[in-house]
Each structure stands twice: as structure tokens, then as C-alpha cells.
Amino acid sequence: MIWTIARKQLLINVMTQKFVIGFVLCQLLFLLSAVILTRDYEERRASYSAAASQHARQLRQIKVYSQLTITVDRPPAQLSPLCEGFDKRLASEATLSYTRIPEISMGQGEKNPLMVVLKSFDLVAIVQIVLSLLALFFAYDVVSGEREQGTLALTLSHALPRHKMLMGQYLGGMMTLLPMVLVGMILALFVMISSSSIAFSSQDWMRIGLIVAISLIYLSTFHLLAILVSTIVKRSATSLTVLLFCWIVLVVLFPHASAYLAHHIRPVEAKAMVDARARNLRSEMWQRLWSYAKKHPPPPHRWEFIKGRSVYTGDIPYPIMIYYAPREIMLWELEGLKYCLRLDMEYAERIHDLYRSYERTLLRQADLAKMVARLSPAWVYTQAASILAGTDADHYLRFLERARRYRHVVIDYVESKDGLFSLAYFTRRNMNELLTTAELEALRKSRGRRAIDDLIGRGWDEVPPLDLRDMPTFDPVSETIDAQIKRALPELGILIFLNLVLFLLSHVAFLRADVRAD
Amino acid sequence: MFWSIMKRETLDHLTSLRLSLAFSLTTILMVVGALFFQTEYQRQLDDYSRRVNRSLMELAERASAPWPLFQVFSWNMQLIYRRPDPLGFIAEGHEKDLPDAFRVNAFRLEGPEYTLRRNPLLWPFDSLDWAFIVSLILSFAALVLTYDGFSGEKERGTLRLVMSYPVSRDILLLTKYMSAMIVLLLPLIVGVILSLLIIMSSGMVMLTADMWMRIGQAFGLSTGVISTFVMLGLLISARTKQPVTSLLVSLFVWVILVIVIPSGSSLLAKGLLKLPSREQVLEEAARAADEAFQSYNQRYPHPDNWIISGHWSPGEPLLRAFEIDEARGRVIEDYRNRMLAQVELGRTIARVSPSVLFVDALERIAGSGLVHYASFLQQARRYREAMKIFLNEAYPLDKVHPLDRTVIDPVLRQMTIEFDAIPKFEDRLPWGQEAISGIWWDASVLILINLGLFIIAYVSFRRYDVR
Secondary structure (H helix, E strand, O other): HHHHHHHHHHEEEHHHHHHHHHHHHHHHHHHHHHHHHHHHHHHHHHHHHHHHHHHHHHHHHHHHHHHEEEEEEOOOOOOOOOOOOOOOOOOOOEEEEEOOOOOOOOOOOOOOOOOOOOOOHHHHHHHHHHHHHHHHOOOOOOOOOHHHHHHHHHHHOOOOHHHHHHHHHHHHHHHHHHHHHHHHHHHHHHHOOOOOOOOHHHHHHHHHHHHHHHHHHHHHHHHHHHHHHHHHOHHHHHHHHHHHHHHHHHHHHHHHEEEEEHHHHHHOOOHHHHHHHHHHHHHHHHHHHHHHHOOOOOOOOOOHHHHHOOOOOHHHHEEEEOEOHHHHHHHHHHHHHHHHHHHHHHHHHHHHHHHHHHOOOOHHHHHHHHHHOOOOOOHHHHHHHHHHHHOOOHHHHHHHHHHHHHHHHHHHHOOOOOOOHHHHOOOOOOOOOOOOOOHOOOOOOOOHHHHHHHHHOHHHHOOOOOOOOOOOOOOOEEEEEEEHHHHHHHHHHHHHHHHHHHHHHHHHHEEEEOOOOO | OOOHHHHHHHHHOOOOOHHHHHHHHHHHHHHHHHHHHHHHHHHHHHHHHHHHHHHHHHHHHHHHHOOOHHHHHHHEEEEOOOOOOOOOOOOOOOOOOOOOOEEEEEOOOOEEOOOOOOOOOOOOOOOOOOHHHHHHHHHHHHHHHHHOHHHHHHOOOOOHHHHOEEEOOOHHHHHHHHHHHHHHHHHHHHHHHHHHHHHHHOOOOOOOOOHHHHHHHHHHHHHHHHHHHHHHHHHHHHHHOOOOHHHHHHHHHHHHHHHHHHHHHHHHHHHHHOOHHHHHHHHHHHHHHHHHHHHHHOOOOOOOOOOOOOOOOOOOOOOHHHHHHHHHHHHHHHHHHHHHHHHHHHHHHHOHHHHHHHHHHHHHHHOHHHHHHHHHHHHHHHHHHHHHHHHHHHHHOOOOOOOOHHHHHHHOOOOOOOOOOOOOOOOOOOOOOHHHHHHHHHHHHHHHHHHHHHHHHHHHHHHHOOO
């Protein structure tokens, strides 16, 4: 019997004008968005590949360990055309070195920072906004409309339990929505896979399947809401009015209002203030370096014996690169390095602590916004979809955390090569092969300038890059689907819970409903 | 007859659930928006004055340090800030997301930068300002209130009854339109009054005559956009037979005008006007600077011409430094112009929707958003020019050829410059005539759309089968 009613409801819906208009419009929207969003993704993918290969090239040109500043890249999420989330908003790379710990930063994915004034749109937004509206349309009069027409009393005069009737109506409505979502998604996916830069793995297909399933659960929420209101309210016109206002509040207003409230109730500090504090710490560090330098002046030296020296400032023994220098100078630089680099790394940690606590305030604000936003199924749905698409803010934070851990891996690696607080940090020479200034002067006197030039060598150009092939590489591996599902569970739970509650409430309301026409 | 139909329509609306819901929603949002605006504005003002003071203090320190010309105009960059907008409650214009600072000296303009309280982990959101409330909530309410103006009455059979009286169709259309406008203006007026009362009572914003005029214009435009959606609702209602169909069509039109067009325009603009990557721009700028360097040295040959630092340093010819930075500045300014042009193109495309047209006009009235950013950028450029002129006049030595330290040191190291004489930057809100003229244009377009819709609605209703 349930299926008979469902079929009846499906036929009623499909044969109406609203189905035709809704269906055509949705498919057009899906298709158009998919074309534009896929092109956008292709562009981002191309700039990611360019950046990644440039960073790899830079790494291959390193000649001493001091130059080891690594930029790791975050590939754009393949499923971002489905649900854009924070993919373009947050940084697509993180730069790390011994004295630099990556912090949260805004993205370069959007080349133009002014684009924020225009809104973005993705496939999930079509389901969230347009299809949810249709879900209401197909159900706002399932009970009240039938009561008005008098068919409700007639139907219930048969041996038909009310819950079966409700179930039939519900299934009929969902069966109407199903082709709209499926056909649209298939069209969009067809556009996406025809792009050369998109190749879905089996896990990606599962993610897409899950996003479609969540889309249906989300639409079911609105469908059930419509059934509930239609059961409680006597007239279908009233039911429609109530539902439309619910829709605009839940779908349009709430996602804005929740972030707006959090922005005002729990304001965060301006990043410029944190930057200023970080700058203060940096200048404090330089003060300490200067006072160290005053206590440890360089030994007497002649510039003609020093070659290829690159430093932060000539007076502080904090070398970056030295091609050749007399032994006592190298010793002075090495002793300085041990103090200066250690201090610099210590301050990097202290500065990172500043940003860490700033990050916590950002997270607290975002958490508050999320807590409020969870009242809206539309937000919950987008959040769940973006977790699965790998485009939510947490996804970026994980990338950042991985980059921070990778910094330790790199430091350990360099230490294992004895490249951190040693000569190898800034030069390719051994202490044994270096002569003192006095020895160099004696050599020059005995064998002339030419002999000195031959001994010192031509400069950095002739030095081959370091062999870093055994250095552990950064793994930009994306989250496994299990972990994503685990993270999306609260959102999924909310949607399913809402569905159950709405169904139960509709059932109770329908049990108590007076089915006679006025 | 006119008045009795008018009365009936108005009373019908007034007692309807739709109006009560629209009324409460609008009023609540207007009040919440105003309450939050005043705390936010206070915070922004504090931040702004603190930053500006710090920037001026740094400028004063540099002006009194040794080598003041180099300290102020070349070695250091001064941070200049965008002023918070006192009319942000009308249209905030995404100012919280737009860059608000530049670094500047006589040679360079760097940025834009962000110094605002913003959270990259929070999804983008609109503020609850008048532009948001009217373009989203009241436009929606307008459609929901009018979608069954004719089709609903036709279904109930009352339309035939009314038409059996000696009442012309244009009068009926007019009464329906006017009654909907009257009841929709109620939440707008109440909301606006409450919002203004809250803002005035806080004492944060002193409303000047000019501001009142702007508020009046914003109100006028709000009426215009509400009227557009009322007309649209009536038109759709006069073109459809069943109220359900008219509602469906109305809401689809609404979703397209209010949500799809504004969102799709950014993608279209990006496709139509491509931007080079930042790296490409920097490379091109470096190339241009190098060419300028070579060309200068050919024109003014000198044995010491090879000396060049990243910025203008003692001994380097001032004229050459200007030429080099002008050359690289042109490339970067061109890039900034293209960024602005791209987003403006997006906005222009989106202006086919009256809702975007309205939000755009309100931002111009409030002097916020893109208009403010564009004006801020323009002022920053002029400020750099002013610093350059000042430096050029203040520099006492040969500007064309490289100089020896023995010549420079005694003159420039201990030279003093008056802090008060150095040009200072102060962001002026873009409240000039130029912006105002744009508003009249927007208003005219809105009126034209209204007239067009009225005519089509009239023709449609003339041909409408009321049975």
C-alpha cells in the first residue's frame, strides 16, 4: 500500500508544471556551474603544478644547509567544484625553515583579493538553495491540500494506517527529488571527468556517492519539515507561507547570521597586532645577537682571503654562506653560528607560540559560529559535504600541522647529516683544508696571488648542489575516507536525527489530525 | 471604488501571516544589525586611531633621526590605513574582508594589506546591514506577498466578482501594487527608525545633514527595489493561472536574481578578464626597473653608475631612483588596476539583477566596499606622489649624478626636516559628487525597470482571463 501511495504522489508531482520548471532549471544550473567550476579548478591545478615544480627546482639548487627553506604545496581539492568550502580561501602553500614555522594564512588560490565582494557558488549550493526549495514545494500541501480537496478523508476511509499513508507520501516526494539530484550530479560529474586534470580514484567516487547521499538526507529534512507543517496547518496557503519563511531563515539567513554573531560576540584580535608583537620579539633577538657580537669581535682579517660570504650583517657572526675564509675566521663564524642559530630557533618557537595562541582565538570564534550554525540544516549539510570533499577549514589546519611536523623531520635529517650547528651549515669546506691568515699571507709572499686564487677556488658557481635525495619528502596525502566520515559524523548525525524527529512529529501530528475537509 | 479596493487589499495584507513574519524578521534583523554595528564601529575607530597614531609616531621618529630624508622617504615604509565607514550600517560592503592598508614611501606603494580583525577560518558572510535586509528579506517578502495577487483571486473566484463591478483593470493593478507597497514599507520604516534610534543614542555616529541626505537616498532606493519585486510578483501572478505556479516561478526568479547571478558573475568575470600570477607581475616589474636603470645610465653616463641598492641610498642619483621606481610602479599599478577592473566587471555583469544594482548603489551611498577601496587606492597613489614632490624639493644636492660620500655625509646626515611639513595621509571617504551621480543613474535604471515591469504587468493583466 505504501508503494501505491508513493507512486500516486510521484505521478502527481511529476505531471505538474512545477516539476518540469524545477527539473529543467536545476539541470541547467548544474551543467553551467560544473563547466565554470571545472575550468576554475583546472586553472588552480595548473598554478599548483607550476608552483610545486618551481619549489622542487629551488630545492635541487641548494648548496649549503642554511639555504634549506622549503615551501610545501597543497594541491587544490579535486572535489572542490562540488563543494568549494575553504579550498581557495586558505593558503595553498606553507614555507618552513629552521627558524620559520608556518602559520595560518589566507590563500593565493584566489589571485584577486578583491573578489571577496562577489559571492561564490558550487554544486552543493544548488542542492542547498534551489533543491531545498523544491523539496518544500513538493510537500507543502501533501496533507493540507488533500484535506482541502477532500481526498484525505476518502483515502483514510480505506483500511490504511496513517503512518503508511505518511510514509507513502514521503517516499513519493523523495522519489520526485531523486532524479533531480541524480541527473544533475551525473551531468556535472560528466563535465568534470571530461577534464584532463581531474581523475577520480575509487575513494573519490565513494566520497561523491556519500555527498549525493547526504544531499538526499538534507533534502529529506526539508521534505519532512514541509510534511510536518502541512499536517499541523489547516490551509495549504498558510503552510506554504510558514515554510517559505522557515526556508529563508534556515537556508539564507542563518549561515550569514551565525558567522556574523560569532564575529561580534567573540571578536578576534587583528593579525597586524600579533605581527607587531612578533616583530618586537624579532628585534629583541637582534639586540641579543648584537650584544653577543660586541663581546665576540671578529679576529683580524683580510678581505682578499674571504670569498663568497653572504651574511645577515657583516658584524654579527651569523653566517649564511661562506665559500672560503681563513681558518680562524671560520672558527669565529662557527662559534657564532652555534649561538645565533640556536637563539634564532628559540625565538622562532616563541613567535610561533604567539601565533599559536592567536590561532586558538580564531578557532574559538569559528567554533562558536559553527555551534550556532548547526541549528541550520543547510549549514550542516554544506559542512558535511565540504569535509568529504576535503575543502573544510580543518583540512587546511591538518595540512598546516603536517607542514609543522615536517619541519622537525627536516631538522632531524639535517642534524643526522651534521649540517645544523656545524661548518656544513654555511660552507662546503672542511676545517682541515683551511689555512690561517698568516699561512695564506706566507703563501702569497712565496708563490704569489695566483697561488692564493688557485687555493681558494672560483666561487659558489663551481660548487655542485647538495645531494638531498635521501631527505624525507613532504607527504601531501589527503585524508582517508574513513577519517573524513568520522569527522563528518556529528553533521551526519544531526541531519539523520532531524529527519527522525521530523518524521516522528509528523506522524504524531498526523495521528491527531482532523482529516475532514472544512 | 479605488479606495475601497485599496482598503480591502491593505487590510488583507495587514492581517496576513506573511506580513507578520516579514515584519518581525525585518525589525529583529534591523535592530540586531544596528546594535552590533555600533560596537563594531567603536572597535574599528579605536583600532584605526591607534594604528594611525603609531604610524605618525614612527614617521616623527624617522624625521628626527640621522639621515632623515632616507629614513622617511626611502628606507622605511609608512603604513597608511583605510578609515572605518560611519554609514556601514547602510551597506558594509564587505569592508571586513577587503584590504585596508598600504605601505608607502616616496618611491613605492606596496600592498594592499590587511590589518583588520578577521578570521580566515570563518566562512564568508554578509553583515546584517540595510542592503542585506532589503535585498534579501524584503525582496523575498515582496514576492511572497504578491505572487497570488491575481492568480490567487482567480482561483478563489473573487477576481471575477471584482471585475463585475465598474472597475478598470489598471485601477485594480494599481491598488494591488500600492497596497503591497504600503504594507512592505511598514517594516522598512519601522526597521529604519529603530536602527537610526539605536545608532543615534549610542552617540558613535553624529549624523550630519549630508548623512541624512544619504540615509534618505538609501531609503528611496530601498523603496525602488521593493517596488521592483512587487511588480515582478504581480507580473508573474498576471501571467500564470494557478497561485502555486506563480509562486514557483516567483521564487525561481528570486533565487536567480538574488543568489545565482551575484555568485555566477565572479566566475564569469574571472573567465573574461584573466589576471597574471603575482610572480609574473614581479618578474615583469623587475625587468622594467632594469630597463629604466640601463636607459638612465646611457643618458647620464658616469663611472660610478653601477652602484644601486634595493632602495634609494646615499650617493645614488635621486632622479634615477625615481625613474626606476616609476617604471616598476607602472607594472604594479597596472596589475592593481586589473584586479579592480576584474571585480568591477563581475559587479557590472551582476547588475542585470536589480538586487545587485541596489546593493551596489547603497555601497556607493555609504561610500563603502569597492568604491571605498578604489578611492583609498587612488588617495594612496596621490600620497606617494606628494611624498615624491616633497623629497624632490627638499633634496639639496645634485639629483642627476652619483655622489661621493664626502659630499653627501656632511649635508644629509645631520639635515633636519620639519615633521609638520611632511605630507600626511588621511583617508577621505568617497562621498564626492562622482559617487552621487552614479546613484542617480542607478535610481533611473530602477525606475525604468519598474516602469517596464508595470507596463508588461498591465498588458498581461489586460489579456488575463479572470474566469
